[in-house]
Amino acid sequence: MSGREPARQPGLSGTGERLADSPLPRFVVAVGTDHHPFDRLIVWINDWLAQHPDQIGAFFVQSGAASVAPASASVKFLDADGLGRVLDEADVMICHGGPGSIADAWQRGQVPIVIPRLRLLGEVVDDHQVDFCRKLAGHGRVRLAEDAAAFSALVGEAIADRAGFRLSGPAAEPNRAVEDAVARFEALVNDLISGPRRRLPPILRARRSRRAIHAGDGLSAVAGDPTGQVPPDSPLDSVSRTSAV
Numbered sequence: 559m560s561g562r563e564p565a566r567q568p569g570l571s572g573t574g575e576r577l578a579d580s581p582l583p584r585f586v587v588a589v590g591t592d593h594h595p596f597d598r599l600i601v602w603i604n605d606w607l608a609q610h611p612d613q614i615g616a617f618f619v620q621s622g623a624a625s626v627a628p629a630s631a632s633v634k635f636l637d638a639d640g641l642g643r644v645l646d647e648a649d650v651m652i653c654h655g656g657p658g659s660i661a662d663a664w665q666r667g668q669v670p671i672v673i674p675r676l677r678l679l680g681e682v683v684d685d686h687q688v689d690f691c692r693k694l695a696g697h698g699r700v701r702l703a704e705d706a707a708a709f710s711a712l713v714g715e716a717i718a719d720r721a722g723f724r725l726s727g728p729a730a731e732p733n734r735a736v737e738d739a740v741a742r743f744e745a746l747v748n749d750l751i752s753g754p755r756r757r758l759p760p761i762l763r764a765r766r767s768r769r770a771i772h773a774g775d776g777l778s779a780v781a782g783d784p785t786g787q788v789p790p791d792s793p794l795d796s797v798s799r800t801s802a803v
Contacts, residue, residue, distance in 0.1 A: 655687030
C-alpha cells in the first residue's frame with residue numbers, strides 16, 4: 559500500500575521510538591488504500607479491545623482514511639514491503655473485502671476475516687464487496703463478518719484455535735485460476751469505478767447490471783470448480799491482472 563504520510567511500522571511507539579523486544583502482532587488489520595473511510599471496522603476493533611484490553615498488543619491496524627484512531631498500534635498506510643513484513647508474521651488477517659487484500663492472505667495460507675464495505679455507509683461507491691465476499695465465504699475461502707456480533711465471535715474463535723483460519727485440504731492447494739479470477743474481478747471493479755461518475759441511460763445501466771451478474775457467476779464457477787478453469791466467455795477472462803489492494 560502506498561502512503562500519504564510516513565508509515566509507523568510495527569514495533570514502533572506512537573512517538574516513533576522503537577519498543578524493546580516488541581513482538582509482531584497476531585492480528586493484522588488491513589483496510590486498503592480506498593479514499594473512503596472505513597470507520598465501522600475500526601470501531602468494531604476498538605469496542606472488542608475495550609472488552610479485552612489484554613489483547614491490545616496482539617493487534618496492528620492499517621487504518622487508511624479512517625477518522626477513528628485505532629486503540630492498538632496502527633498506521634494509516636504501509637508500502638508494499640512494510641505490509642508484506644507484517645502479514646508474513648501475522649497469525650490472522652482481518653481485512654476489508656478488497657480482492658487484493660484477500661489474495662494477500664491466501665498467499666500466506668490464511669483464511670482472512672473479511673468485512674465488506676457498504677455503499678449505504680459511504681465506505682465504497684457500490685456494494686460489489688458484499689456479493690464478492692459472500693461467494694468466497696460459501697466456498698470456505700474467507701470468514702465473513704457482516705455485523706459486530708459476528709466479528710467479535712470470529713476474533714474469539716481465532717484466539718481459541720487458529721486452525722479455522724488456515725487453508726487446509728483441497729483449498730490449501732495452489733489454484734492459479736482462482737487467484738487470477740480474483741485479480742481480474744478486482745481489475746473489472748476498478749475499471750468500473752475509476753471513470754467519471756455519470757448516470758447512464760436506462761438501457762446501458764441494465765446492460766452493465768447484467769455484466770456484473772455474469773462476472774459474479776464466473777467467479778463463483780471458478781471458486782467452486784476443482785478443475786480451476788475460467789469460463790472463456792466470462793468477463794473475468796478478458797480483464798488484465800492488477801496489483802491494487
